[in-house]
Amino acid sequence: MVAHSRTNLILLAITYWLYFGQLGVLTPYLGIFLDGRGFSSADIGELWAVITLSRIVGPSLWASVADKTGKAVNVVRLGCLLSVLCFSTVFWVHSFWGLTLVFGLMMMFWTAVLPQLEVITIQSVKPTKISYGQIRLWGSIGFIVLTVSVGKALDIFTSEAPVYASLFVLTGLFIASLFIRQPEKVPSKEEETGTLWQIAKNRTFLLFLAAAALLQVSFGAYYGFFALYMRDLEYSGQQTGLLIAIGVVAEIGIFLVARRLISRFGVWQLLLACLVLTAMRWYALAAWAQFGMVVVVSQLIHALSFGLAHVTAMHFITHFFPARFQSRGQALYVSIAFGIGGALGNYVAGQLWDQGVHAYETFAFAAxxxxxxxxxxIFCDRATINTTRPA
Known part of the structure; x- marks a missing residue:
């Protein structure tokens, strides 16, 4: 089986399904799981912040190994295996620092997966008529299926349901990773000059990273407390799961048309629209979340907040960094945006939330x-960001 074959592309889609399905289990419901174990909102925010910090060091460490060895697929497999082994200890650990260590280590290993998976997928679809978005959308489908399923499970079982589901999905992810194939590396003259830091210190790239990090700061309230917020407003677990699913369904639609949107409007214009509408989304949740239709509309904007923002960022990074820096370029983006930005957002949200008393202030800060x-x-060089070849 070759990397560009239909079979391998299907396996990559399955891997995305499981990877983002795991996020659909843990990200919305980790707060409920921790609340069930007796932790306060400040504890939850701090734990989220600490485990997210592992995304600062982890991606660059793993990506350096992948770029230097040329074996990104082996890094994916090792990360999946260690994630399963580490996460399984959550059933025996109950203290704050014990769980922080477990989730922090799991996240450290977990960060090995996505940057390499993105590089493998982008390289695998290049010679085909399939776009990156058509493979990536299966991750969103997995997110929907498992978010709704676990939301329903919370109505039937205990707050421990998410961790049982996570262990099952992580095991499946490791098995799937054993079968995917990586394209052979093609040497290029552009690889002979320059260093990662010479490329990354570009002013426009730094501003792009700042914008990406602030977007993830804004997600702290959503990731840490959206499910608790909905519960406090008397939405059922199933309704919460369906609301989250609505956002991901819209995200899938965006993945199908993202390539055309980039060709027509350009990366800079689309990223700007995503950030402005995301600010409006969070403020709507801050002020009017008691109205179901407002929450539905805000969830539809998730297509832009996450879906389109992600595809355009991948497009920019893929064309900004030369081939030998692809994994490390992806890792730098993940480390700064999701590591530093995510940790700061989770910490601030946890400090503001106060058991839901300051829900308005938390989501207003996100906005x-x-x-x-x-x-x-606004201060970026549009020409640098607006590359012309859709990924």
Whole structure:
């Protein structure tokens, strides 16, 4: 089986299904799981912040190994295996620092997976008529299926349901990773000159990273407390799962048309629109989440907040970094945006939330962070960001 074959592309789609399905289990419901174990909102925010910090060091460490060895697929497999082994200890650990260590280590190993998977997928689809978005959308489908399923499970079982589901999905992910194939590396003259830091210190790239990090800061309230917020507003677990699923369904639609949107409007314009509308989304949740239709509309904007923002970022990074720096370029993006940005957002959200008393202030802060991110893009060089070849 070759990397560009239909079979391998299907296996990559399955891997995305399981990877983002795991996020659909843990990200919305980790707060409920921790709340069930007796932790306060400040504890939850701090734990989220600490485990997210592992995304600062982890991606660059693993990507360096992948780029230097040329064996990104082996890094994916090792990361999946260690994630399963580490996560399995959650059933015996109950203290705050014990769980922080377990989730932190799991996240450290977990960060080995996505940057390499993105590089393998982008390289695998290049000679085919299949776009990156058509493979990536299966991750969103997995997210929907497992988010709704675990939301329903929470109505039937205990708050421990998410961790049982996570262990099952992580095991499946490791098995799937054993079968995927990586394209052979093609030497290129552009690889002979320059260093990663010479490329990364570009002013426009730094502003792009700042905007991406602020977008993830804004997601802290959503990732840490959306499910608890909905519960406090008397939405059922199943309704919460369906609301999250609505956002991901919209995200799938965006993945199908993202290539055409990039060709027509350009990366800079689309990223700016994503950040501005995300700011509006969070403020709507802050002020009017008691109205079901407002929450539905805000969830539809998830197509832009996450889906389109992600595809355009992947497009920019793929064309900004030369081939030998692809894994490390992806890792730098993950480390700064999801590591530093995510950790800061989770920490601040946890400090503001106060058992839901300051829900308005928490989501208003998120709106402000996204808006400042949009301002960062204003000072970018549009020509540098608006590459012309859709990924």
């Amino acid at each position: 402000g962070a996204a808006f400042i991110g949009a301002l960062c893009l």
